[in-house]
Amino acid sequence: MARVYNFSAGPAVLPEEVLKEAAEEMLDYRGTGMSVMEMSHRSKAYDEIIKTAEADLRELMNIPDNYKVLFLQGGASQQFAMIPMNLMKNGVADYIVTGQWAKKAYAEACKYGKANKIASSEDQTFSYIPDCQDLPISEDADYVYICENNTIYGTKFKTLPNTKGKTLVADVSSCFLSEPVDVEKYGVIYGGVQKNIGPAGVVIVIIREDLIPDEVDENVPTMLQYKIHADAQSLYNTPPAYGIYICGKVFQWIKKMGGLAEMKKRNEEKAKILYGFLDSSKLFRGTVRNEDRSLMNVPFVTGNEELDAKFVKEAKEAGFENLKGHRSVGGMRASIYNAMPKEGVEKLVAFMKEFEANNA
Ligand SMILES: *Cc1c(COP(=O)(O)O)cnc(C)c1O
Numbered sequence: 001m002a003r004v005y006n007f008s009a010g011p012a013v014l015p016e017e018v019l020k021e022a023a024e025e026m027l028d029y030r031g032t033g034m035s036v037m038e039m040s041h042r043s044k045a046y047d048e049i050i051k052t053a054e055a056d057l058r059e060l061m062n063i064p065d066n067y068k069v070l071f072l073q074g075g076a077s078q079q080f081a082m083i084p085m086n087l088m089k090n091g092v093a094d095y096i097v098t099g100q101w102a103k104k105a106y107a108e109a110c111k112y113g114k115a116n117k118i119a120s121s122e123d124q125t126f127s128y129i130p131d132c133q134d135l136p137i138s139e140d141a142d143y144v145y146i147c148e149n150n151t152i153y154g155t156k157f158k159t160l161p162n163t164k165g166k167t168l169v170a171d172v173s174s175c176f177l178s179e180p181v182d183v184e185k186y187g188v189i190y191g192g193v194q195k196n197i198g199p200a201g202v203v204i205v206i207i208r209e210d211l212i213p214d215e216v217d218e219n220v221p222t223m224l225q226y227k228i229h230a231d232a233q234s235l236y237n238t239p240p241a242y243g244i245y246i247c248g249k250v251f252q253w254i255k256k257m258g259g260l261a262e263m264k265k266r267n268e269e270k271a272k273i274l275y276g277f278l279d280s281s282k283l284f285r286g287t288v289r290n291e292d293r294s295l296m297n298v299p300f301v302t303g304n305e306e307l308d309a310k311f312v313k314e315a316k317e318a319g320f321e322n323l324k325g326h327r328s329v330g331g332m333r334a335s336i337y338n339a340m341p342k343e344g345v346e347k348l349v350a351f352m353k354e355f356e357a358n359n360a
Contacts (some may be wrong), residue, residue, distance in 0.1 A: 003016065004010055004320070005340070006322055006340075007323050007335050009151050009326070009333060010173075010174070010192075010335070011194040011195075011199065012055050013196070013199050014246070017253060018246065018250055021249060030045070030065075037241040038260050041206065041238050042235070046241060050233075050234065050241075051242055053245075054069050056248065056252060057251055059255070060177065061179075061181060064183060066209050066210070067183060067208050068209055068230045069227065070205040070206075070213065071204060071234040071240070071244050071266075072204075072205055072234070072239075073239070075192045076190065076338060077192075077201060079190050079205065080104055080107075080109070080225065081108050081111075081112070081224065082205075082224050083105070083143075083188065083190075085116070085167055085217070085220045085224055086212070086213055086216055086224075087169070087188070087211060087213075088112060089213070091113035091114055091334050092113060092114045092141050093115050093116070094115075094118045094143075094144045094166070095115055095117050095118065095144075096117075096135070096161060098129055098143065098146070098150050099151075099155070100126075101151065101152070101171060101173070102145070102150070103122075103144065105145060105147070107272075116138055116141075116264065118138075125287075125329070126152075127287055128155060129289075130290040132159075132161030133159075133162045135161065137164040141166050142167065143168070143169045143188075144161060144169070145171075146169070146171070147171040148175055148296075149172065149173075149174045149175035149294050151173065151174040151293070151296075152297075152328060152334065153287075153288065154286075154288045154297040155292040155293070167187030168187055169186070169188045170184075170186055170188070171190060173190075173195050173196075174196065174294075174335075175195055175196070175296055176191040176196045177250075177254060177260060177338065178196060178260075178295060179295070180261055183206065186206075187207070187211050188208070189206040190206065190207075191245070195335075195337060197241055197247050198244075198247035199242070200243075200252055202240045202243040202244055202247060205226070213227065218276050254338065255259075266342065267295040267296070269342060270295075270342050271293070271295045275293060275298065277309050277352060277353070281352070281356060282354065284302055285300060285303070286298065287299045287300060287331065292348065295336075296335060297333060297336075298333065298336060299326075299329055299331060300331060300334070301330070302331070305330065310359075311332065311352075312332060315351060315355075320351060
């Protein structure tokens with residue numbers, strides 16, 4: 001068995017330990033005689049799986065009791081619609097557009113109400129985070145929306161925007177559980193899990209209870225109402241059961257590793273190795289303004305498209321997979337999520353040094 005170093009932006013690398021454990025339990029989950037894929041979501045065994053997953057996530061993120069944790073389907077993209085459908089009471093929301101995902105969320109909100117783009121970094125290919133300390137927040141805004149870590153461009157909000165008292169809603173798909181967070185600063189935190197937590201098909205929504213409306217427009221489909229899922233504790237219909245089970249294993253793995261403070265420490269170490277090299281290299285350079293650099297997604301270029309393609313090809317042959325940048329940016333991107341070992345980053349940098357020497 002040969003595992004590669006997988007730098008994919010998502011679906012992405014998972015801890016090897018988790019995969020092995022899942023493999024061991026594949027045919028017979030703890031004496032039930034069946035796989036988790038085959039069991040009723042109303043069974044005792046599954047009830048324990050989903051309850052334990054929620055409890056572990058609450059512990060890891062220190063989620064206060066007045067927040068609900070929902071395990072839903074439809075990916076992060078479905079939340080682009082669910083958020084305005086459920087949260088727009090005045091029909092107004094402010095969006096900070098720092099990349100393609102925020103742009104899509106904004107476009108979706110425009111279908112539903114009055115969405116205002118109050119800041120953007122599109123003028124410089126989303127290579128920075130705009131100053132968000134004194135933005136023209138709308139007086140009647142139901143919420144202010146951000147994409148906290150921009151997977152494609154490799155930028156991250158290092159300080160949250162000043163929402164002037166309005167509810168903050170954040171897409172954290174690609175920085176979920178990468179460092180400690182203060183949940184109380186947000187009204188809604190959500191993310192697709194396939195970047196840093198588990199298999200595609202699950203989206204986790206952490207939402208303050210008072211934001212869940214008792215009633216929404218009668219045309220909002222049942223499946224798109226937060227209240228339906230919150231009241232049923234994510235078991236209104238069949239949830240993405242196997243995906244949630246794997247997420248639960250990743251939560252346990254993070255707990256065992258030392259929690260989110262330890263994740264942050266490791267992620268900073270890994271990012272420092274890669275950014276440090278990029279800053280000293282004569283061939284490669286990062287594409288993001290230094291102070292806005294993501295710990296998770298690291299885009300870089302040589303400045304020569306042919307050389308970029310050569311690098312991606314040779315890296316693949318050497319066992320470093322999925323380093324090609326997003327089609328909208330070009331170049332390369334190394335996603336170095338929680339499950340990417342430090343050794344993977346060290347070896348990548350050694351390979352980059354060698355490539356630089358050979359192509360000077
Ligand atoms: C990947 C990603 C999405 C889209 O996720 P889907 O689950 O494919 O809908 C949204 N936001 C961010 C920040 C992402 O990285």
